[in-house]
Amino acid sequence: MKNIIKLTAALTVLTILSPLVLSGENTRCEKDREEEFPPLEERVSVTENSVDTGSGRIEYRATAGTFILTDEKEQKAEIFYIAYRKKGVRDPAERPVTFSFNGGPGSSSVWLHLGLLGPRRVRLLEDGTAPPPPWELIDNSYSLLDVTDLVFIDPVTTGFSRAAPGEEPGQFHGVEQDIRWVGEFIRLYLSRTGRWGSPKFLIGESYGTTRAAGLSMHLQERRGIFFNGIMLISSILNWQTTNFTAGNDLPYPLFLPTYTATAWYHGMLEESYRNDLEKAVSEAEQFATGEYNTVLMLGDQVPPERYRSTALRLSELTGLSEEYIMQSNLRVRIHRFAKELLRTRRLTTGRLDSRFRGIDRDAAGEGYEYDPSYSNIYGPFSALMKDYVRRELDFRCDKPYEILTGQVHPWDFGKFRNRYVNVAESLRSAMNGNPALGVYIACGYY
Numbered sequence: 001m002k003n004i005i006k007l008t009a010a011l012t013v014l015t016i017l018s019p020l021v022l023s024g025e026n027t028r029c030e031k032d033r034e035e036e037f038p039p040l041e042e043r044v045s046v047t048e049n050s051v052d053t054g055s056g057r058i059e060y061r062a063t064a065g066t067f068i069l070t071d072e073k074e075q076k077a078e079i080f081y082i083a084y085r086k087k088g089v090r091d092p093a094e095r096p097v098t099f100s101f102n103g104g105p106g107s108s109s110v111w112l113h114l115g116l117l118g119p120r121r122v123r124l125l126e127d128g129t130a131p132p133p134p135w136e137l138i139d140n141s142y143s144l145l146d147v148t149d150l151v152f153i154d155p156v157t158t159g160f161s162r163a164a165p166g167e168e169p170g171q172f173h174g175v176e177q178d179i180r181w182v183g184e185f186i187r188l189y190l191s192r193t194g195r196w197g198s199p200k201f202l203i204g205e206s207y208g209t210t211r212a213a214g215l216s217m218h219l220q221e222r223r224g225i226f227f228n229g230i231m232l233i234s235s236i237l238n239w240q241t242t243n244f245t246a247g248n249d250l251p252y253p254l255f256l257p258t259y260t261a262t263a264w265y266h267g268m269l270e271e272s273y274r275n276d277l278e279k280a281v282s283e284a285e286q287f288a289t290g291e292y293n294t295v296l297m298l299g300d301q302v303p304p305e306r307y308r309s310t311a312l313r314l315s316e317l318t319g320l321s322e323e324y325i326m327q328s329n330l331r332v333r334i335h336r337f338a339k340e341l342l343r344t345r346r347l348t349t350g351r352l353d354s355r356f357r358g359i360d361r362d363a364a365g366e367g368y369e370y371d372p373s374y375s376n377i378y379g380p381f382s383a384l385m386k387d388y389v390r391r392e393l394d395f396r397c398d399k400p401y402e403i404l405t406g407q408v409h410p411w412d413f414g415k416f417r418n419r420y421v422n423v424a425e426s427l428r429s430a431m432n433g434n435p436a437l438g439v440y441i442a443c444g445y446y
Contacts, residue, residue, distance in 0.1 A: 037164075037165035037166045038165075039075060040066075040068050040075050040078050040164055040165070041068075042065065042066050042067060042068055043065055043066050043395070043397075044063060044064070044065030044066070045063070045064045045065065045393055045394045045395040045396075046061060046062070046063050047061070047062045047064075047392070047393055047394060048060070048061055048062070048087070049062060049119065051119040051120075051139050051140065051141075051143060051145060052139060052141055053141055053142075053143055053145060053146035054141060054142075054146060055146040055147075056146070058086055058119075058143075058145050058146055059086070059087040059088065060084050060085060060086050060087055060119065060145060061084070061085050061087055062082065062083070062084050062119075062393055063081075063082070063083045063084075063085070064080075064081075064082045064389060064393040064394075064395035065080075065081065065395070066078050066079060066080050066081070066160070066161075067079045067081065067185055067188055067189070067192075068164075069181060069184055069185065069188070074164075075164040075167075076163070076164055076167055076171075076181075077156045077161065077162065077163050077164055077167065077172060077181065078160075078161060078162050078163075078164065079153065079154065079155075079156065079161045079181075079185050080154045080159045080160035080161045081151060081152060081153050081154065081185070081189070082109075082113065082118075082151075082152045082389075082393065083149070083150065083151040083152070083189075083193075084118065084119060084145055084149060084150045084151075085149045085193075086145065086149060091197075092194060092195050092196075092197045092198040093197045093198060093199075095148070095149055095198055096147065096148040096149065096198055096199040096200070096201055096228070097148065097149045097150075097151060097190075097195050097198045097199075097200055097201070098117075098144065098148045098149065098150055098151065098200075098201040098202070098203055099151045099153060099186055099189075099200075099201070099202050099203070100112050100113070100117055100150060100151065100152050100153070100202075100203040100204075101152070101153045101154075101155065101182070101203075101204055101205075101208045101211060101212075102204075102205045102206065102207075102208050103204065103205055103206030103207025103208040103209070103210070103211070103236075104158070104206070104207050104404060104405075104408065105155075105173070105178065105207050105408050105409075105411050106157070106158060106402075106404055106405045106406060106407065106408040106409070107158060107206075107207070107208075107403070107404045108154045108158040108159040108385075108401070108402060108403055108404070109152040109153055109154055109158075109159070110159075110381050110382075110385045110403055111205065111377075111381065112152070112203065112205055112208075112233070113152045113385075114137070114381055114384060114385060114388070115377075115381070116142065116233075117143060117144050117145075117150055117152075117203065118140060118143060118145075118150060118152070119139070119140055119143045119145050120137045120138070120139065120140055120388065120392075121137065121138060121139075121140035121142070121143075122135060122136075122137060122377075122380050122381055122384055123135065123136050123137070123138045124380070127355075128353070128355070128376075129356075129376055130376050130377065130379065130380045133379065133380070133383070134383075135379070135380035135383060135384055136384070137384050137387075137388060137392075148201060149195075149198075151189060153182060153185060153186075155172070155178060155181070155182055155211075156169065156172035156173075156181060157169055157172065157173065157402065157405060157407050157408050158402050158403075158404075158405060158408075159401055159402060160397050160399050160401055160402075162399070169407070169408075170412070172408075173408040173409070173410075173411055173412060174411060174412025174413065174414055175210070175214065175411075175412065175413055175414055175421060175423075176214075176412075176414045176415070177412065177414075178211060178214075179211060179214040179215055179218050180218070182211060182215065183215050183218050183219050183222070183223065186215070186219065186225065187219070187223050187225065190225070199228040200225065200226075200227045200228055201227060201228055201229045201230065201231065202215060202216065202227055202229075202230045202231070203230075203231040203233065204230075204231070204232060204233065205233040205234055206233075206234045206236060207236065208233075209232040209233065209234070209235040209236055209237060210236055210237060210239075210421065210423050212230050212231075212232060213230070213232070213237050213423040213424065213426050213427040213430075214423045214426050216230055216426065216427055216430035216431075216437065217426035217427070217429050217430040218426075220430050220433060220434060221433075226434045226436070226437070227430075227434070227437055228436060228437065228438065229437065229438040229439070229440065230427070230437065230438070230439050230440070231439075231440045231441075231442070232439065232440070232441045232442070233442045233443075234442075234443055234444075235441050235443065237422065237423050237424040237427065238420065238421075238422040238423075238424050239420045239421040239422065240420035240422070241254050243420060244331075244333040244334065249296040249297070249331065251333075251334075252292075252296060252330075252331050252332070253288035253289065253292050253293045253296065254288070255334060255337075256284050256285075256287070256288040256292065256314075256317065256318070257281050257284040257285050257288060258354070258445070258446070259284070259317070259318045259332070259337055260280050260281055260283075260284035260317045260318060261277065261280070261281055261284075261354075261445040261446055262337075262341065262349055262354040262355075262446060263317075263318050263319030263320075263341060264277050264280050264281075265277075265354070265355055265445075265446065266319070266341065266342060266349065266357075268318075268319025268341060268342075269316070269317075269319055270316060277445070280317070281445065283317065284317045287313060287317060291310065291313070292310060292313075292314070292330075295307070295310045295330065296330065296331070307326075307330070308322075308326070310330055311325045311326045311330060314330065314332075318332070318337070318341075319341055320332065320337070320340055320341065324340060334351065335351075335366075335367040335368065336366060336367065337349075338350070338351055338354070338367070338368050339360075339365060339366060339367050339368050342357065343363050346359065346360075346363045347359060348360055348368040348369075348372065349368075349372075350371055350372045350373030350374070350376075351368075351371045351373065351374070352371060352373040352374050352377075353373035353376075353446055354373070354446045355373070355446050356371075356372040356373040356376055357372060358370060358371070358372035358375075378403065378404075381403065382401075382403045385401060385403065386401050389401070427439070
């Protein structure tokens, strides 16, 4: 778990020197014309740089560009990507290639790119908070570039990626559609760059883990692309585990250990836990999979005394009052928890990272007004990504770079419409058909 915390902390810390343009002229993105749709043209900017990693200095080539995705003869979408390739490698089989993306749905790949994996990272303070602007990028000694080439993908409608003029963007906004078109980009990239012989990996975060699991089976079955490994960060494969809907009690015991860790961090647990996070989380896990889960299954048939003892134990493990837990029918949703835990201090906790504290206009609401952990990273990551692409990678585009957009909604859940999305089965099938496929899962306490 300590190693997992280190990896999660690295999400907010990452590397490069000033770039040298090697080839290709950059043209500005033209605004879509209302009446005529000229064919899209692919653009690319190639620069060279180096970075110090744990295994020494890596000389690499950075490519920022677009691929035009087509359906038979029609242009469908323009996909923006940034790729890093180590110099001096002649045999592709000697060098892995890793495709990376974040989630949302609606997120660009900026968070993994400038927060964990790439050769440059946003400089944050030691506790993960952002310093006052202006912000800066620094070399990322934690980058995976020492062991693998990296390709960061922005799905359609995120980053600079867009549907082709005249094409309906909604056709890309769905579980199966997203897997199909991101998969098509990966196939095209492997072909154009001659990387079919390379070891291949996927790294996804949040909804990106849903995408990665779906891609594992889709590309294996439809395109003959077998991956060596998949890395799932803040994983969500079965959406029933996070949907706090009536009749679905599964999220409550699964979220309890995170509630406990959050309450511990903010000093809301009793003295016996104050100096022992491992003890608190371990007891929460045991209670969640044991008594708490059983009581939830009993529903209204649980005896009054057992109901009250469960509420008392939940109060001890969450820092919430016994009365509030009973009023919530032993079921506290994440947005309520984030509002309630520090209500007496007139503070809220973050959702992406519950160590952060927010201040709402009033303390009487049921949920928080904003996520302070997202506010902490949105400014620096947004500004520095836009500056980095134009100034260091020399890719010039006047379109808005969509960091995290709601324009992908409503998201089409397709065959999952009347039940919970569950791509764990796709991943299981891929692992059965490809025994060499390794899976690594990373998560944090908060």
